[in-house]
Amino acid sequence: MDWGMENRLSRLIQSDGHCFFLPIDHGYFQGPTRRLEKPGETIQPLIPYADGLFVTRGVLRACVNPQKSPPLILRVSGGTSIIGKDLAHEAVTTSVQEAVRLNAAAVGMSIFIGSEYEFDSLVNLGKLVDECEIYGIPVMAVTAVGKEMEKRDARYLGLCCRIAAEFGAKVVKTYWCEDFDQVVHGCPVPIVMAGGPKCETEREVFDFVHDGMQRGAIGLNLGRNVWQHDYPVAMMKALRAIIHENASVEEAVDLFEDEKKK
Numbered sequence: 001m002d003w004g005m006e007n008r009l010s011r012l013i014q015s016d017g018h019c020f021f022l023p024i025d026h027g028y029f030q031g032p033t034r035r036l037e038k039p040g041e042t043i044q045p046l047i048p049y050a051d052g053l054f055v056t057r058g059v060l061r062a063c064v065n066p067q068k069s070p071p072l073i074l075r076v077s078g079g080t081s082i083i084g085k086d087l088a089h090e091a092v093t094t095s096v097q098e099a100v101r102l103n104a105a106a107v108g109m110s111i112f113i114g115s116e117y118e119f120d121s122l123v124n125l126g127k128l129v130d131e132c133e134i135y136g137i138p139v140m141a142v143t144a145v146g147k148e149m150e151k152r153d154a155r156y157l158g159l160c161c162r163i164a165a166e167f168g169a170k171v172v173k174t175y176w177c178e179d180f181d182q183v184v185h186g187c188p189v190p191i192v193m194a195g196g197p198k199c200e201t202e203r204e205v206f207d208f209v210h211d212g213m214q215r216g217a218i219g220l221n222l223g224r225n226v227w228q229h230d231y232p233v234a235m236m237k238a239l240r241a242i243i244h245e246n247a248s249v250e251e252a253v254d255l256f257e258d259e260k261k262k
């Protein structure tokens with residue numbers, strides 16, 4: 001692998017091979033998402049525990065201190081909103097030159113397999129990978145499902161992850177699902193898990209994260225289940241223990257309860 005590419009990936013994926021990225025890109029189609037209305041305030045206590053920040057250039061420039069930022073994964077796709085016609089109708093909205101200017105460690109874009117815009121999103125991914133390879137920038141593909149959350153099963157997500165890897169994504173972000181090892185098995189590049197809408201309990205989050213890690217994920221790109229929680233720092237620390245210290249679900253719950261009291 002090219003030196004620059006390897007260096008950038010190693011800024012994001014830690015020496016144990018695992019990573020915990022904090023996504024705060026939700027506003028690019030959801031607007032001021034609950035508890036992310038002021039992203040700078042939301043992330044300020046969480047930054048010490050994040051291996052990377054998934055963010056758009058606008059929020060980055062307006063809300064993130066360049067002297068205290070974790071490595072960046074720059075969200076470079078968009079063009080739709082939750083009140084628009086179709087969330088799948090995205091294009092690449094931020095240039096690779098901008099990613100270089102912002103010192104991004106990687107860029108990320110969504111693909112919409114099975115949607116009306118499958119072709120467009122995949123061709124866009126191919127073009128983005130082509131351009132990013134010139135500068136040694138890794139691309140993280142996001143296997144987006146739009147509003148159709150029920151699509152999240154091993155067959156569908158396995159298909160999406162494999163296609164993303166075939167197009168040259170260096171990392172794929174997908175959802176956890178039952179039989180997650182089947183998703184990992186067919187994907188030749190590392191997979192990180194998103195959290196999706198906030199779960200009822202923290203134990204539910206620890207359960208799926210632990211299961212996904214045991215079945216081969218390398219880490220997380222998990223947002224709402226951290227920053228929409230009443231105790232986001234405690235969530236971050238407990239999840240870090242699963243990702244980087246091989247903690248069990250019980251250990252994560254204990255750590256969460258201890259941190260909650262602080």
Ligand code: 5RP
Binds near residue numbers: 026142195221224
């Ligand atoms: C939004 C994204 C998010 O980065 C991704 O969904 C992770 O966040 P969450 O854990 O809140 O689902 O790609 O488009």
